[in-house]
Structures are given as structure tokens and as C-alpha cells.
Amino acid sequence: MFIPGFEEVLAASGAISSFIHRTPVLTSRQLNTISGGRLFFKCENFQKVGAFKFRGATNAVINLTDEQRRRGVVTHSSGNHAAALAHAAVSRGVKAFIVMPSSAPEVKKRAVAGYGAVITFCEPTLEAREAAAAAIISREGATLVHPYDNFFIMAGQGTAALELMTEQPALDAIIAPVGGGGLLSGTAITARHLNPGIRIYGAEPLLADDASRSFRTGVIQPAVKPATIADGLLTSLCERTFTVIRDNVDDILTVTEASIIKAMLLVWERMKIIIEPSSAVALAAVLDYKPLFAGKNVGIIISGGNVDLKSLPFSQLS
């Protein structure tokens, strides 16, 4: 099992830098006051396709062999990774085969189609998705680019923390949301190398707390019917991401749905930027575990900004 180190994050950064946005690091006096810390938001909601996923996907496509490039890439996903891989591949002349459940929202189907991917629809089960992907692999010889269980994806995702810590070297802590662990493991590889004493946290919805349970038990626990609004964090860790997380992360903090929605509303209202629920999980953890962050310089990876604007959760708040 190959696991990237800081060298590979550096290599990824050099390889992808001219294809991605170097996203801004924003601050908010109001959120500093509310949290008691000094917060530095690395705004991947402004990344291409609206999420950090474009970093890893671009790195994965760049590192294909010539033979792999000719045959294309495939993944199954209805979320940000599908759009990211489609855009990263097609914009570099590589075919992208995306397996999506037929139940996926129209807006996501249109987005992936808009990037020029070949979409295969299937039943909305993991088995159907894997079978459809396997059929494409055997028919086309396409290369599977897993959303996180992939050496180059993990290294690519670590470049967000690299940019953040280059711009803001005096961080005491860094926090990223955790689903499958691609972003958190990449962040941990970078942060631990650049600052061995930094505190590294994952943030996870209580309703999808498999990473937290895995971290505590030392054994990967599957996500059991996760029902969180943070739709980017439904997946489970894999050996590759778990190994990095177990060895480098200080804790995984869980937050309630109400905390996630409140944190999202805070950012929208005070910072006037759009972040998706999965991103709000990290700020929610900073606010729910204040003693860990009070008086500290805290880096927060805002993972993305893709939200269904016609169906927002704010009216749920009292």
C-alpha cells in the first residue's frame, strides 16, 4: 500500500499549480470574537468546480501514464469528485466515464455532463455503482480514480494545507472535515511535516461518526446509514487514509446537525460567502470545542461551496 508523504504533496503542488485556483485565506473579526480564536479560512469553495476535490483529481489525471490517458478515467460518485474528475480529465483531453445513480439531482447530472463526461446511470446502490464502473473498466480499459483511496488524490488534497501554512505559518491548530479521509489525510501529511507540534483535528457529523469511532477503536468502522446534511461526508475511511489519520491526527471531533447548520448560517451571514454543509462541520467543531481553540491560530479548510440553493436548511433553525 503506497501512502504519499510530504514530498508527494510538494510534487503535486508543483504539478497542479497552473491548473487550479490558489484560493484566498479569509479572516473574520466577528467569527474570531465568537470563537475566541484567530481563524484562518482556506476557501476551497472558490476552487474550480467549487471544491478542493479538483486538486486531487487534477493531480491524478496529470500522473496517468500515456496508455492510461488514451483509455480514460472512471469513477462512481454523485458529488464533487465526479465533477472534479470530469473537469480535470476532459480539459486535458482525457475521456471521463462517470457512473451516477439515476436518482442524482438534475443539477449534478447537468454539471457533470457540462464538463464533457460520459455519464452512465445506474440504480442508487453501491453494488450497482461498482458493477457499472467494473463494466466500463473491462470494456474501455479505463483507470479507476477512487475519490480518496488513491495515492495521487491524497497528495493533491494536501496542497490546500500547504498553501494555507505557507501563507499563515504560525498556526497552532488545523482542522478539516472528514468523510473518506482524503482531505484530512492530505492535510495531516502536510501539517505534521511543516509543524511537528501543530494540533491536527478532523471534524465529523455525529450522524456519520465512523471516522471518530475508527480513530478511537483503532479499527476502521463502516458508516452505518449516515443521515447527515453534510452530504460530502457520508463515506467511510479506507486503510490508506486511516493509516495517515491514526498516525498524525490528534482527535476527531463530532458535531450535531444543529451545530452544522448554525455554523453554516454564521459564515453565510457574517462572511458573505457560500460554503456547503460539509465545510461548516469544521467551524462547528471549533465552536463546540472552544477550549481547544481559544487564543489559538486555527487553520480551517473550507472544503467546498456546492449547495442546492433551492433547498436550504436555515428555516429549520429556531
Next chain:
Amino acid sequence: MFIPGFEEVLAASGAISSFIHRTPVLTSRQLNTISGGRLFFKCENFQKVGAFKFRGATNAVINLTDEQRRRGVVTHSSGNHAAALAHAAVSRGVKAFIVMPSSAPEVKKRAVAGYGAVITFCEPTLEAREAAAAAIISREGATLVHPYDNFFIMAGQGTAALELMTEQPALDAIIAPVGGGGLLSGTAITARHLNPGIRIYGAEPLLADDASRSFRTGVIQPAVKPATIADGLLTSLCERTFTVIRDNVDDILTVTEASIIKAMLLVWERMKIIIEPSSAVALAAVLDYKPLFAGKNVGIIISGGNVDLKSLPFSQLS
């Protein structure tokens, strides 16, 4: 009737610069493609209190006499000017009396209260607002700081265009929403001085097209029961703003409610920033009058980002 010139905008810029945010100028390749122009968004949604109004309000408070400072300031406003004057005054040790229509968005009421102003609610008519303000003036001796019919306010609002055109000197056109005309007249003073050949546009909801009718007839027309979602643009021009607009603005472009909501959704979805409906009016005009802007460098003043997030209009779109 005193009307500020470019000298006064420059003076305002110097006076307020250490109290305001120098807001970013953002671009979006996707919106350039959609519009056919090269758009430069001056993002006053990131200004303190979430709107350009803080510029004029700060300039007005700075220019009070000592006696006026002791007695405080008063205004009537549907929202952003109220918050701006409250924050500008109270943070400088000056009392702020704010008359607000009871129909103002909750988020704006909370903001004004949060800045430490004394709020008086009234019926949502101009008459009721003016009567309530007059009562406070006679009781407290407070100075009326009108939202736009004010020399220092107009000069202050012109500083947004000054920053934009300093950063992006090659604009062919500049466009700002128009309600009472404070922003548009300040923008016009600045833009016409810095670039005599620039095209200057106001953008207005068709459902509140009093400025457009005034511009066409040469006589100030009142806003008659304006019912637009652009709640910052319900007011009518005054002599002071109309004089500047008549002499400097090339045209006032009107847009439908559907265009406003679509433009707002575009910015939220593609740029991941929160702008209020009044701001979207300017982009809506650029999209609805494409021939005027195609191939041009277009400055767009994004006036603010204060939106009631619990009551959004996007589900109205098909």
C-alpha cells in the same frame, strides 16, 4: 444646494480609509462567458455592515461638528443605511437614533440593534418615516443624516468607484444600482472625472423604475408603490442626486424581478459569494442589455450582501 465633486470624493477617501474595508475586486470566468464582457465586481458585500452604505455614513459622522456629535444623529432607512449609520456613529461615541419600517427584514433589524442604536419602528411609508425622524430631531436636537440627500454621504459612496477604478483603470463602462441615487451619483462623480469617456449606467428594477422615468422626463418622478424584491431600491431620487445623475449618467436600465433573481442565483452559484437582490440588479442589467457590454471592461458595484437567509427567492425560479 451643495453637490460634491471629485475633490470631495478624494477627501472622503482619505478621511474614511482607516475605518472601512478596502473591498476586493472579483472576477469570474464563467460570468464573463455568460455576459460576453469582462466583469469586475467591486464587492461591497464584504464592506463593514455588509454594504457600501458604511462609506457614506462614516464620512458623514466624521464631518459632524463637535456640537452635532454631542447631540447624535438620526435617520430613517429600510436597512443598510440604518446599520451603517448606527455602526459609524456608535463606534465613534455618537448616539444613533434609527427610524425603521416595521416591515424591514429581521436580519437588518437585529444588525441595527446590535450596533447599539436606539430604534424607533414606524409604518412602511415615507411619510411615517419622515414624521418619526422629525419628532426625534425636535426632541433630541439630533442631526439628520439622510441616506442619500446629503453632501458627505454622496461623496463617501463615490469612494467605492474610486477604489475600483484605481485598481482597474481600463474600464469602458461602470454600472451601479439606483434607489435614492446616493451610490449612483457618487459613482458618476468619480467615474466621469477619472475617465470622461466612460459609459455610466444605473440599474433599476422595472417594478421601481422611478429613476428611469425621472431620467427620461428630466423631472424627478416619485416611486409609486414599488414592490420589488430589491428592497434597497425602493426610494426616489432627490434634487441633489438627480442633478448629478442627469448630467453624468448615460442611461438607466430596468430589469424584471425574474432577471434580478436569476442574476442573484448566478452569482451565488458560480462565484460562491452572497449578494443581496439590490446588487443583483446591476448584473441583471448587464445580462439583459448584452449589446451595451459585450467585449467591454465593465465595473459592477456590488452594493451589499445583507439577505434574510431564511426567506430566499430561488424556489420561485422554474
